[in-house]
Amino acid sequence: MSLRVNDLRVHYRTLRGEVKALDGVSFGMADGEILGLAGESGCGKTTLGKSLIRMDGRMRHAGGTVELDGRELPVGDDRAMVAFRFHEVSLIPQYSMSAMNPTRRIGRMVGELLRSRGVTLDVKELESRLDLVGLPRDVLGRYPIELSGGMKQRMVMVISTLLDPSLLIADEITSALDVSTQQAVAKALLGFRESGYVKSMIFITHDLALTSHIADTIMVMYAGRLAEKAPSDRLTKAPRHPYTRLLINSLPEIGVRHQDRKLTGIPGSPPSLLDPPKGCRFRDRCPMAGEECAEDPPPVEIEPNHFVACWKA
Amino acid sequence: MRQYFGRKLLIYGLTFVVAVTVNWMIPRFMPGDPVASMLARSRVSQPAAVEAMRAYYTNLFGFDQPIWQQYLNFWGALFQGDFGISIWVFPTPVADVILGAVPYTLGLMIPAVLLSYWIGNRLGAFAARRKLLDNTVLPVGYVLTAMPYMWLAVILAWGLGVTAGWFPVAGGYSFALQPSWSWAFLVNLLHHWTLPFLSLFVVALGGWAIGMRNMIIYELESDYSNYLAALGAPTRLIRRYAFRNAILPQITGLALQLGVLVAGALVTEIVFSYPGLGSLILKAIQNQDFFLLQGTFMFIVIGVLLANFIIDIVYVIVDPRTRAGMAGAA
Structure with a gap:
């Protein structure tokens, strides 16, 4: 196991209280694994990426542990993290265009x-x-x-x-690129792994199509929590969480015209994380929601390496 | 590169022409007749003698020619380095009067500008993102920069000069001494220089410190700073980069501030009766000395334009992006 994240909680300090951007996330990554981290804006994927290397001034480590290659990462301690940065954990930021002096x-x-x-x-x-x-x-x-x-x-x-580095975090690095450049970037990332420059990689994106090409495993997050995590082809072909299904259904397909099939989105918007509701956080937007959803659904391994946090799965 | 400097030179040339023209116009359209005042000073009572003198002076200063001819003559004389003859200290040439005052003004201005710029920027950069220092440097900086030059000059003259008696409050050197290259004279010069220098230095310092502090905070929050921090670079390196980038707008600021600083220096000189260009301007106005006034303004205009041009060159050296722009790349 290369990376092990246990019940990680990271909050943002705001004037109106603490925003629970990461509210108890647990997962593991094998050596050499590329993990695609997907979800809509505000689901906590960038927060998770940042937490693993450098929290900004507004972020607070509220609980949970992170282990990299058997050693604990002091994610909440800015000074102690310095020794790990660049050598063990590295980052390709969202803002590559302006990342150099x-x-x-x-x-x-x-x-x-x-x-x-x-x-x-x-x-x-x-x-x-x-x-x-x-x-x-x-x-x-x-x-x-x-x-x-x-x-x-x-x-x-x-x-x-x-x-x-042992772990590379690539945060939305393809979002601002055209399709052919995206392909080149994806190839380069795979090349880095093959050459042994990086052991494992977290590829943060909102582009499910691209991530399914390069990631071994995809983890879908919703409102600061894990929704579903499965090997790429399983997640794209047989998603079990209603959110994942809706997310995949809302992808446009080339050649299909608007008149023939209307593009479906997911109605509603994610709950405020300042004071998140009890129970399943997707309940308000979920077409399958029922009585039991008033309770928090724990992530369950329904098949080997396939975790789903849903009572209906 | 050549195109860039060609354009800059054209702009400076145009500014120069306009400045010279305005400079020529102002004293001529000012109320009062300098020849009449010279005649009054000479206290000649015979009307015939007065008339002869008027004709002589009018001819000497070229006032008998049509106004456009006077304007052309002015340009012609300017290129020969001839600013005319002073009315106030007749018959000394204006150029000599100005050259006698310039060392005092430059001796005051150059150290005040450069030192306040250097120390102010260091201070601001040092204070940024350091709570305790920031809480002192910022308010003190605001108070300093809000002070008018002459007001601080008066306060300093009163406090350190009159009350404490540490420094002389008037003149460029003691009247008991003759200018020479002796130690006694140089020490005396420095003693007289301290208060005017201090009043210019302190006011300018505050502005630079505040500007730099704000720029550094902006730079420390920029993407490249965050990236370096994420890769574990030490604060020293990040701050060094931030300083280098934050100094760029400050250089532009220096170009913009030069005019203000010159004006401040002029007023400060008057407060301390310092024998520089500022005192000269006051004398020239009081005595309706066209030529001296013109000459002094001319000198200031040339000085400010020259300094701005130097800053333009410095900017090109320190910011690679301006060079890229010149080559035609975005």
Whole structure:
């Protein structure tokens, strides 16, 4: 087991109280596994990703533990986490386009970053990784503004994985890209795993179609909790949670016109996490909701590696 | 690059022409007749003599020519470095009067601008995101920057000069001394310089510190700072990058502030009777000395334009993005 998350709770401090963005999430990841983390905006997927590497000033670790390669990650302790960052856990952020210091040449910035982490820059290694993602070697002598969006994205991917982290968190990295660039990014991620640059990976996205291509396992979250987690093809072909089903049904299909089949969405919106309702959080929007849904549904392993948190599953 | 500087030079050239024209116009359309006041000062009572003198002076200053001819003459003389002859200290050439005052103004301005800029930026950057320091630097900075230069000058003159008696409150050096390169004179010069310098320095300091503090906070919350922090980079590195990026708007700020600083220096000089350009302007106005006034303004205009041009060049050096823009890439 590479990563083990137990009942992780992370709250956001706001003026109106604590928003329970992550409210008791447990899951595990095997060595070399790519986990696709899906769900609509505000379901807690980015919060989960951030919690595993660096919480921002408004986030508070409210409970639960995280274990990486048998060692406990001090997720709530900003200082103690420093030793793990970059070396063990690394991040490709949502904002790759602006992730590099605009007034430093890229090569110099990478050198300074590595030196500050007590590592000397291996130029040969760096160049071979640039080759892997198809970047010309002279990007190191350029400023970030001189790169296109796709190039910046790949450059950040190379920087983030330079120290061969055990866990890589890729947060919505394909959201702003066109389809062919998305494919290139997905391929590069798989290449990183094959070359052993990263052991396992959490791929956060709201694009179920793309994630089913590259992820081994998909985990769907809803309102700060796990809804369903299953191997990719099982989850896409035989989803058991009503939310997953609706999510997959709401994907548009190419070639199907609006007149022939209306695009169905999921009516309603997720509950406020400031004071979440008791019981199943999807109850208000769920077409199958019944009496028992007033109780919290625990995640149950209905088949090997297939977890569902629903009474009806 | 050449196109960029070509455009900049064109703008500075245009500004210069407009400034010279306005500069030429203001004293001429000011009420009062300088020749009449010179005649009054000479206390000649015979009408014939007065008339002769009027004709002589009018001819000497070129007032007998049509106004457009005077304007062209002004430009012609300007390119020969001839600002005319002072009326106040007749018959010294204006250029000599100004050159005598310029070292005092520059000696006051340059250290005040550069030191306040440097220390203010360091102070602001240091205070940003450090609660205790921020809570002191910010309010003190606001108080300092809200103070008018001359008001602080008066307070300093009264407090440290008149009451405490530590510093002289008037003049560029003691009247008992003759300007020379002796130690005694230099120490005396420095002693007289301290209060005017301090009043300029302190007011400017507050503004820079506040600006820098705000910029650093903005930069520390930017994406590249967050990314570095997520990769475990130490605060030292992140702050260094933030400072480098936050200084860019501050450089623009310096260009914008120069005019204000010059004006502040002029008023401060008057408060301390410091023998620089500010005192000269006051004298020129009091004596309706067109040429001196024009010459002094000219000097200030040239100085501010030159300083702005230097800042433009510095900006291109420190921000790679302006260079990329010049090459035609987005």
